[in-house]
Amino acid sequence: MNAIDPRLTERPSIRVEGLSRRFGGPAVLDDLDLTIEPGEFVSLLGRSGSGKTTLLRTLAGLDPVEEGAVSVPRNVAVVFQESRLLPWRRVWQNVALGLPGRDARDRAVAALEEVGLGHRLDAWPLTLSGGEAQRVGIARAMVREPDFLMLDEPFASLDALTRLRMQAMVAELWQKHRCAVLLVTHDVDEALLLGDRAVVLDHGRISRNLPIHMARPRRHDDPEFAPARRALLTALDVEIAR
Ligand SMILES: Nc1ncnc2c1ncn2[C@@H]1O[C@H](COP(=O)(O)OP(=O)(O)OP(=O)(O)O)[C@@H](O)[C@H]1O
Numbered sequence: 001m002n003a004i005d006p007r008l009t010e011r012p013s014i015r016v017e018g019l020s021r022r023f024g025g026p027a028v029l030d031d032l033d034l035t036i037e038p039g040e041f042v043s044l045l046g047r048s049g050s051g052k053t054t055l056l057r058t059l060a061g062l063d064p065v066e067e068g069a070v071s072v073p074r075n076v077a078v079v080f081q082e083s084r085l086l087p088w089r090r091v092w093q094n095v096a097l098g099l100p101g102r103d104a105r106d107r108a109v110a111a112l113e114e115v116g117l118g119h120r121l122d123a124w125p126l127t128l129s130g131g132e133a134q135r136v137g138i139a140r141a142m143v144r145e146p147d148f149l150m151l152d153e154p155f156a157s158l159d160a161l162t163r164l165r166m167q168a169m170v171a172e173l174w175q176k177h178r179c180a181v182l183l184v185t186h187d188v189d190e191a192l193l194l195g196d197r198a199v200v201l202d203h204g205r206i207s208r209n210l211p212i213h214m215a216r217p218r219r220h221d222d223p224e225f226a227p228a229r230r231a232l233l234t235a236l237d238v239e240i241a242r
Pocket of ligand 1: 028046047048049050051054055
């Protein structure tokens with residue numbers, strides 16, 4: 001896994017330089033710099049209102065770059081907290097929507113099989129559980145083979161067990177596809193289980209950049225887990241009993 005994947009050398013990195021954003025008040029993003037390498041998995045944490053979603057929306061091209069520079073690959077995909085599926089289209093149609101070519105259905109089916117939903121291809125979105133709906137959302141993102149995948153608190157509304165399963169699934173998908181990932185999360189454990197690096201945003205700037213070297217697949221009982229967790233909680237200004 002340490003050898004350089006040849007696919008990565010062809011992919012551009014994600015660069016943010018001097019990015020500032022105001023909504024008519026104090027800076028929400030304040031002269032922010034961030035680079036994400038091809039194939040790198042970055043977990044982004046920060047207190048509520050620290051600017052995480054604003055950063056993600058700017059990288060996704062959903063918010064304008066007011067000040068500074070942003071460079072992202074052309075092929076990006078975003079998954080939000082709610083799956084945003086079209087209720088009047090079947091599951092496979094939601095994934096195939098907008099795909100060019102005659103093999104759109106086959107590709108959608110393959111992506112759905114990859115997320116363990118090969119048996120729900122013809123289901124209507126409203127009949128899915130929360131976890132299943134998020135799987136469809138992830139399949140819809142991955143079917144486009146993005147160079148850069150952004151996940152905005154994708155598991156926040158799921159129960160703890162489903163969330164663990166989804167985290168394992170995302171880890172596997174990432175290992176297989178090796179796209180760069182930016183995961184916005186409030187969950188310190190999730191950040192550590194998935195990321196190559198955890199970045200903490202505070203008042204629109206990066207206040208902590210913590211490389212995570214634990215072997216994959218990651219385990220909560222890895223001896224490095226507790227110290228990394230403590231470091232992140234401290235960066236988030238959370239007091240914990242020793
Ligand atoms: N369209 C907008 N108009 C005005 N203010 C906005 C807009 N979008 C975001 N903000 C403000 O920018 C700040 C940062 O918001 P943002 O959603 O980026 O934070 P966040 O870190 O993602 O928060 P949370 O963890 O609660 O989702 C907040 O104070 C928010 O009110």
